Amino acid sequence: MIQTVEAVVDAAGRVQLLGEVHIEGSRRALVTVLEEPAVMPGEAALLAEAALAVDWSRPEEDAAWSHLQPGK
Numbered sequence: 001m002i003q004t005v006e007a008v009v010d011a012a013g014r015v016q017l018l019g020e021v022h023i024e025g026s027r028r029a030l031v032t033v034l035e036e037p038a039v040m041p042g043e044a045a046l047l048a049e050a051a052l053a054v055d056w057s058r059p060e061e062d063a064a065w066s067h068l069q070p071g072k
Contacts, residue, residue, distance in 0.1 A: 003021055003023075004018070005017050005018065005019035006018040006019055006044065007031070008038040009031065009033055009038075013066055015031060018044065019036070
């Protein structure tokens with residue numbers, strides 16, 4: 001299965017993946033360097049926070065994570 005994940009390439013050419021890749025063994029990969037500057041790592045998560053808050057605020061989520069909040 002082909003997967004696409006965002007990454008940042010620094011000035012030394014090091015590639016830092018900003019997402020997870022699930023593979024078995026070594027695989028070939030293509031890297032496309034875009035003209036736009038890199039964004040801060042985690043920015044996608046911050047941009048998605050409002051949309052995810054709908055799911056995070058559900059009673060089922062509160063129940064699932066309640067064991068981590070003993071004071072509540």
